[in-house]
Amino acid sequence: MDASYDPQAVESRWYRVWEEAGVFRPEVNPEGEPFSIVIPPPNVTGVLHIGHALNMSIQDVIIRRKRMQGFAALWLPGTDHAGIATQNVVERELAKEGLSRHDLGRERFIEQVWAWKAKHGNRINEQVRRLGFSTDWSRERFTFDEGLSKAVGHVFVELYKQDLIYRGERIINWCPRCHTALSEIEVEHEEEIGELTHIRYDYTDGTGSVVVATTRPETMLGDTAVAVHPEDERYKDAIGTTVTLPLIGREVPIVADDGVELEFGTGAVKVTPAHDPLDFEIAQRHGLPAVKVIDTEANITRAGGEFFGQDRFEAREAVRHELNKQGYMVKIEDHHHSVGHCSRCGTVVEPMLSLQWFVKVGPLVGPSIALIEDGGARYVPKRWENNYFRWMENLRDWCISRQLWWGHRIPAWYCDDCDEVMVTIDEPQGCKSCQGSNLTQDQDVLDTWFSSQLWPFSTMGWPEETADLAEFYPTDVLVTAYDIIYFWVARMIMMGVHFTDGEPFRDIVIHGLVRAADGRKMSKSIGNAVDPFDVADEYGADALRLALLQAASPGHDIPLNVEWIDAARRFGNKLWNAVRFALNHVESGSVPGEGGYPTEPGAIDRWILARLGEVTVEYDKLLEEYRFSDAVGLLYNFAWSEVFDWYLEMAKTSLRKPESAEATRQTLGVVIRDLLALFHPVIPFVTEELWSELVGDGLVAATSWPSPPQQAAPAGMDELQALVVSIRRFRAEHELSPKKELAVLVDDPNDITSGWWRDQLEVLANTTADFDGPPAEVAGHTRITSGSLQAFIPLAGVVDIEAERPRLEKAIAEAEDLLGRSRAKLDNPNFTERAPADVVAGEERKVEEFSAKLDKLRTQLSELG
RNA sequence: GGGCGUUUAGCUCAGUUGGCUAGAGCGCUUCCCUUACAAGGAAGAGGUCACUGGUUCGAGUCCGGUAACGCCCA
Secondary structure, three states: OOOOOOHHHHHOOHHHHHHHHOOOOHHHOOOOOEEEEEOOOOEOOOOOOHHHHHHHHHHHHHHHHHHHOOOEEEEEOEEEOOHHHHHHHHHHHHHHOOOOHHHHOHHHHHHHHHHHHHHHOOHHHHHHHHOOOOOOHHHOEEOOOHHHHHHHHHHHHHHHHOOOEEEEEEEEEEEOOOOEEEOHHHEEEEEEEEEEEEEEEEEOOOOOEEEEEEOOHHHHHHOOEEEEOOOOHHHOOOOOOEEEOOOOOOEEEEEEOOOOOOOOOOOEEEEOOOOOHHHHHHHHHHOOOOOOOEOOOOEEOHHHHHHOOOEHHHHHHHHHHHHHHOOOEEEEEEEEEEEEEEOOOOOEOEEEEEEEEEEOOHHHHHHHHHHHHOOOOEEEOOOHHHHHHHHHHOOOOEEOEEOOOOOOEOOEEEEOOOOOEEEOOOOOOOOOOOOOOOEEEOOOEEOHHHHHOOHHHHOOOOOOOOHHHHHHOOEEEEEEEHHHHHHHHHHHHHHHHHHHOOOOEEEEEEEOOEEOOOOOEOOOOOOOOOOHHHHHHHHOHHHHHHHHHHHOOOOOOEEOOHHHHHHHHHHHHHHHHHHHHHHHHOOOOOOOOOOOOOOOOOHHHHHHHHHHHHHHHHHHHHHHOOOHHHHHHHHHHHHHHHHHHHHHHHHHHHHHOHHHHHHHHHHHHHHHHHHHHHHOOOOHHHHHHHHHHHOOOOOHHHOOOOOOOOOOOOOOHHHHHHHHHHHHHHHHHOOOOOOOOEEEEEEOOOOOOOHHHHHHHHHHOOEEEEOOOOOOOOOOEEEEEEOOEEEEEEOOOOOOHHHHHHHHHHHHHHHHHHHHHHHHHHHOHHHHHHOOHHHHHHHHHHHHHHHHHHHHHHHHHHHOO
16 A cells, blocks of 8 residues: 555545446345435536535445445436526537527437437436436436336316416516526516616696606506506596507506505506516406517517517617606616516526416415425424425416426327317327317427426336335435425425325435535535546545535535545545554454454553444434434544544554453554444545455445444553653753653552553653652652642653743642632532532532642642752 | 524634543644554644623533624515
């Protein structure tokens, strides 16, 4: 083995071995209980970003641990066809050749997209492998593959039959660049400073005027009414009369509607039913016509008169200019308002009246809320449940049709002869109403999320009753960032509850977003995005995973610091060298793959085995609770601070003694082996490599989860460690060389030390120890207390006696402070009466300890004179 | 406007049924190339846990209020 660890060499080696051994297939544990996770499918066009790395690192820890615990663990991978995103990518490619999708036509364009997927779609899978994620590739799925498409068709038809899908004219959000309708949550609202234009509308009878205000003056071209609140005294007499629209000359009514806010602006609002959702509702209530004045290109329609053909923003200026010129402009003022943008391309969306397909969500909401309320599934952390409830309660019907080509075609056919609509999975042979044969399929495709919402069960073969569905559904855990709870999680719950009569998953583990080191969102445009593969190349995939998991406090965003990754990389090297040390003493291959704990461990061996037992139990518990950061922190500190810093150092002494060497050899082997196994789900590559060096047989990926026997630690270990640290500190404070051997006399009234203890003290603190203490003549020694023990160091020839004074005074002050605190508590009868007995006993112990220590220190100080 | 989160060491963050002499990594100071590791070891400095009021024997932790920052929804 090399003296230092090179992640590149190791990480390229193991994935293929795991795959060929079939360890990622649940069949590897044929007797095991099923345990399953479906991956949140990344966009097939995409590349994995650091957020995916976090998301999948968490899932891999879960699934690798369960696998090692004997479950038939399935982690199902796959990708999402990502309608708009993918179509945009391919259209951009075409644009380079000066072509648009319309030049190719629908069929050839879709062929192009499939070709693109065949060429580039595998990149994500390679990336998943590079980071070591243990997905079962034999079950890989794609939202647009045959089976999943069948599920989509089935769901659409069923929902239609159940009257939960309908087609209708509603205000939808239109992206004029993507040329498609969007759902509410595909629109991102941004606060912007706009201008509020006040316009005067004259009463048609010439008796006066009303002023309305708008941030989108161009929409006045499509006004079909002015609305006021029914109880607004200012307009009481005007209700039922008409105004004449400036520029257009149309006579429109003044209507009274509760939806108008009395307080806002002048209290009168212009009504543009075709381009505003609230206005549309008003129009519905009053039977007003809708006039479309903006088309799908965001240009003004013929209904806009002289402004026909102008872009909406040009028209905004032109309308203002003309209103001003004709004297209808009252004023313009600055105004903060939120403007919707397409979440895909950032273009300002246009609310627009349009004939689209919708999911009626009302009947689906109740059972989906009940599932969480009744504990059928739960969010971790729990606080996300409130967000979920609030969102579900305010849900509006979901626009699912998209004017794209790449996606699941809507399974609806229209009869050209009689207007019959037929919704069926397979193309109908003729019109069921007029028997005509001129049928046209709906041109639109479904929102990508319509297929993603079926992912937990469509991937298992649903609606067929497959073996996988029976075994692995419902899934156990869903791991996702909070930003897609609405897009995805909520809808999976709705569909899971509705169609599979149960929860799609039981635990919904929510994690945060990975942010740049300065806390800002990572984005390509700011240029602060960290590419996980750059990190993997420089530091190793293991280091990236370890760093992310250490930082992954439940549900919180994590700023990514390179320092953390670097520290994680150094841990790999440390582990590497610990194994090298072990292999200097333990023959490679002699360590059993599991079990093999020594039957007669020595004292230091019992100590580390006891700690290993405790840490294993605690680590396992933390992982079960999804507290990854705490779990990894615990194991990391145990490995480094206890195994490496203490046990390995103590083992050196033990291994030199024939009577203790064999037990320590065995212990060293199994402790390091168990560390590798416990760490494996977090850092799979380096642990597998080291396993092959140390154990030699089998794979750590396929081994059993460690269960070290519970041991009692030997007496004296705490005292030994405290004493060693104190002696080292004494040295440091007096600037004594670590090489200078100190003579120490130890007084051990309770007789807790024995041979091993003395050996360790001599080596670890570089002392020659005499256990006959205390010395006859105490003066001239410094003394160090450690539990019931005292150690005396003769100062003659070592340090000037006076030099001990400040050290002692400081130690006395500290002890006094601590003693004071504990005494104060115990002096308080309320404390002794009300605090739990063990807490009181703890304080009593402290008082004893601190006063004994203080006595000794004071004695020593007085001896200085 | 409504909701949620954050505020702890120079920096980035842990701290889950209230018992803390408040931790980690990085950075900083001093010493050490001791045959696993200098990508290392040893020792150390550094915090009125945002502010404020309360509950409690006891509050970083629970409750009320204030401030700043961030996110989500309208």
